[in-house]
Amino acid sequence: MTDADLVHAASSGSDAAFSRIVERHQGAVRNFLRRMLAGGWIEADDVAQDVFIVAWREIGRLEDPAGLRAWLLGIAWRRAQDGTRAAFRRAVRDGAWSQSRDASxxxxxxxxxxxxxxxxxxxxxVRACVALCVADGWSHAEAAQALDLPIGTVKSHVSRGRARLLSMLGGGDDA
Structure with a gap:
């Protein structure tokens, strides 16, 4: 069957036809994404899966069934660009958060x-209780609820954890 035949069958709801499309074109899509994405094969394979999910949903909108491979690679390109932009935004956001946290x-x-x-x-x-109550400023009751622990346990974890940290860091109990 040609790509056009498979597209027409898949557009009519044939899972088998779409499966053949995936078998036929997944190598090209994955290889393209592996060259495009810096995150390695795992990221490329994840994006390739997204490409075929989009293709399954949108196959009926493909205007030129003979151009299936180009259409799939176009989806891959757009998904890769979206991922790259999202990673950049995350890095900027995380960097700003890290700087503000370091300053505070x-x-x-x-x-x-x-x-x-x-x-x-x-x-x-103990680490969870100290992180929430000491580092993040949560109340013992809030931490107890979040961690599903009795409030007395949270209080003792915070007290013992603080003491152990001071001991490990060479501080005294009066700090």
Missing amino acids: CGGSAEDRIALAQAMGRLPPP
Whole structure:
């Protein structure tokens, strides 16, 4: 069957025809995306899946069924561009957040690294309580609700966690 035959059958709802389209063109779409995207094969394969989902939804709108491959690669190009723009926006947003967080946390980069390493050595429930109550300013009740823990447990985790952090970082109990 030609691409045009497969497009007409898939437009009529034939899953088998669309499956043949995917089999026939997925290599070209994936190879194109692997060359276009810096995120490697995993990102390219994820975007390729998105391409074929879009193609399945939009196959009835394809004006020139003989141009199927070009149409699919056009969708791939647009999806890759969307992903690249989204990644750039995320990087800008995350960078701005990181800078504002670093400025509000104070201290040197070395101090922040030491604190992050010390937090990493706390048991996960203690770390969660300290992160919410000390670092993020949540109340014990809010943290208890979010973590589904009794409020007394949250209070003791915060107290013990703070003490362990001070000990690991060389501070005293009066700090």
